[in-house]
Amino acid sequence: MEISLYPLAYVKNLRKEITDDNWGDVLSEITLLDFIPPEAFAVIENFSHLEIIFYFDKVSKESLVFSGRPRGNRDYPLMGIFCQRKKDRPNQIGLCTVELIGHNDRTITVKGLDAIDGTPILDIKPVFREFETQKNIRQPEWVADLMKNYW
Numbered sequence: 001m002e003i004s005l006y007p008l009a010y011v012k013n014l015r016k017e018i019t020d021d022n023w024g025d026v027l028s029e030i031t032l033l034d035f036i037p038p039e040a041f042a043v044i045e046n047f048s049h050l051e052i053i054f055y056f057d058k059v060s061k062e063s064l065v066f067s068g069r070p071r072g073n074r075d076y077p078l079m080g081i082f083c084q085r086k087k088d089r090p091n092q093i094g095l096c097t098v099e100l101i102g103h104n105d106r107t108i109t110v111k112g113l114d115a116i117d118g119t120p121i122l123d124i125k126p127v128f129r130e131f132e133t134q135k136n137i138r139q140p141e142w143v144a145d146l147m148k149n150y151w
Contacts, residue, residue: 004111007120008036009146011054015116016060018087020071024151030121031107038106044101049127055120056092063088076142096117097127112151114140 030052032040044050065088070076081089098110105113110126
């Protein structure tokens with residue numbers, strides 16, 4: 001089976017380096033590539049939040065892992081990659097829920113996208129309340145420590 005994906009847009013923001021924290025106030029522009037008509041964004045302003053699916057194109061295949069400690073921190077338990085949100089994933093796909101700040105023709109401005117400048121966008125979906133979890137989220141205690149400065 002072959003799966004073909006291609007960028008729909010690229011991230012434009014001031015974050016040039018891959019870093020783990022302080023993404024909460026980052027503003028990013030996402031402008032559709034020329035082959036996608038602007039009507040692909042028609043009425044997007046009716047949504048407050050979007051899910052952005054992107055490709056970690058700066059991650060080398062050699063750095064991909066299937067287990068480890070989050071951020072290499074020995075204070076966190078050893079775990080599988082599917083128990084983490086790190087960039088060094090087998091398919092290098094990122095997902096982030098962002099706040100939609102504005103829409104102008106082929107461009108949207110979003111807040112809180114944890115992707116650096118130039119990152120390829122694979123898809124954009126509106127957040128529907130009905131798709132969000134209907135139950136309380138359970139997670140290990142270490143996650144709160146890991147994420148304390150992320151946003």
